[in-house]
Amino acid sequence: MLRNLTRKFFKSKESRIVSEDELLETAKKALESKSIENDEHELIESVLAFGDTLVREVMTPRPDIVSVPDNFTVSAAMEVSVLNGFSRVPVSSENLDEIVGVVFAKDMMEAQLDGDGEILVKTLARLPQFIPETKKAGLLLREMQSNHYHLAIVIDEYGGTAGLVTLEDLLEEVVGEIVDEFDSEEALAEPLIGGGLRVHGRMPVDELNELLGGVLPEGDWDTLGGLIFDALGHAPEAGENVDIAEHHFVVEKVVGRRITQVRVTAPGQ
Numbered sequence: 125m126l127r128n129l130t131r132k133f134f135k136s137k138e139s140r141i142v143s144e145d146e147l148l149e150t151a152k153k154a155l156e157s158k159s160i161e162n163d164e165h166e167l168i169e170s171v172l173a174f175g176d177t178l179v180r181e182v183m184t185p186r187p188d189i190v191s192v193p194d195n196f197t198v199s200a201a202m203e204v205s206v207l208n209g210f211s212r213v214p215v216s217s218e219n220l221d222e223i224v225g226v227v228f229a230k231d232m233m234e235a236q237l238d239g240d241g242e243i244l245v246k247t248l249a250r251l252p253q254f255i256p257e258t259k260k261a262g263l264l265l266r267e268m269q270s271n272h273y274h275l276a277i278v279i280d281e282y283g284g285t286a287g288l289v290t291l292e293d294l295l296e297e298v299v300g301e302i303v304d305e306f307d308s309e310e311a312l313a314e315p316l317i318g319g320g321l322r323v324h325g326r327m328p329v330d331e332l333n334e335l336l337g338g339v340l341p342e343g344d345w346d347t348l349g350g351l352i353f354d355a356l357g358h359a360p361e362a363g364e365n366v367d368i369a370e371h372h373f374v375v376e377k378v379v380g381r382r383i384t385q386v387r388v389t390a391p392g393q
Contacts, residue, residue, distance in 0.1 A: 179264055180257035181328065181346050182297050183278045183287035187382060188326075191216045194224055194246035201245040202232040212275045212290075215249040220285045223277050225249025252277050257286045265294045320390070322376070325349030325383030336388070339369040348373075349383040 191214040192201040205213050206229075215225040224246065231248045235241065253276040255264060268274065268291050280286040312327040313335060323332060326347045333340050345351050352373055353359065355366045359381045365374040370390070377385035 175260070175262050177261040177297060178257065179255060179259045179261055179278055179289050180286065182261055182293045183257070183289040184293070185287045185326065186220060186285055187380075189214065189220060189285070189288055191220060191223070192227070192245055193217070194244065194249070196245045197242050198232050198235045198245050198248065199241035201227060202229070202236060202241075205229045205232065214252065214275075214277065214288065215246055221283075223252055223285060226252050226275055254279050255289075256281075261294055261297060264289070265291075268294070316387070321388045323348055323386045323388055325352070325386060332388075336371065336390075339371065341369060348386060352383055352386065 190204065190208050190210060192204050194215050194217050196204075196215075201213065201215075205211070205227075211229045212226050213229075214220075214223050215227050216223050227245050227249045232245070235243065235248060253271075253273050255276045255278055257278045257280055264276065268276070274291040276289050277285060278287040278289055312324045313321050313332065316322055321335065326349060328347055329340055329342075329345065329351055332348055340351065343351070343354060345354055351368065352366060352375065355368050355373075356364065360375045360378065360383065362375055362378050365372060367373070372389045374387040374389075375383055375385075376387050377383075
């Protein structure tokens with residue numbers, strides 16, 4: 125993809141190596157001269173950023189994984205798949221650290237049509253793909269394309285399940301949100317009357333930074349929840365607040381130990 129973008133701006137018979145900074149500067153000038161549209165410029169930035177993105181930054185985190193136990197029947201597992209709108213569902217044995225396979229909705233539908241709805245879902249499960257959370261997203265995308273799989277289980281450094289990532293997750297990181305008939309997810313950030321934002325704790329810090337003007341610090345966290353955990357030094361309760369980079373953060377809702385809703389205001393709001 126980067127090669128195709130390079131060809132668009134450097135039309136020469138001689139091949140050359142173009143740095144990311146050079147391509148970004150050229151794209152910026154092209155936007156200013158109206159040679160390209162704003163969405164094309166954003167796509168170039170997304171493609172370049174994608175090369176440095178780690179899988180853990182785009183995965184569905186462990187607490188949000190929907191799975192089925194391996195002793196579920198096909199009919200019961202199919203109900204979970206339909207209710208959540210998933211075409212692929214992980215199958216676990218004792219817990220999420222013991223994922224033994226991935227079952228496809230199409231396989232379960234075929235089994236039900238054949239009168240096998242009461243067999244155990246583990247009999248239909250396909251072998252799962254396991255990847256480290258530090259794997260580069262671009263490399264994983266190429267692997268998914270060449271090896272023809274759409275879902276991988278993300279493993280942390282201790283061998284536990286950190287999350288899962290799909291082909292759609294990777295594509296959305298480049299082209300933006302892909303909304304289908306099953307998507308009903310609420311926005312991660314919404315403006316508030318009188319100023320400020322209400323933000324979900326799992327919103328990526330880099331995305332929130334775009335809304336706030338790039339003021340938040342970088343560190344060993346990927347989400348707003350991680351940033352607040354680090355700033356407070358403990359798992360917060362609803363009502364706790366903290367000032368970070370001249371912005372005021374109020375934790376409005378906590379589920380378990382997860383921060384699910386935060387009010388963000390700038391000075392004077």
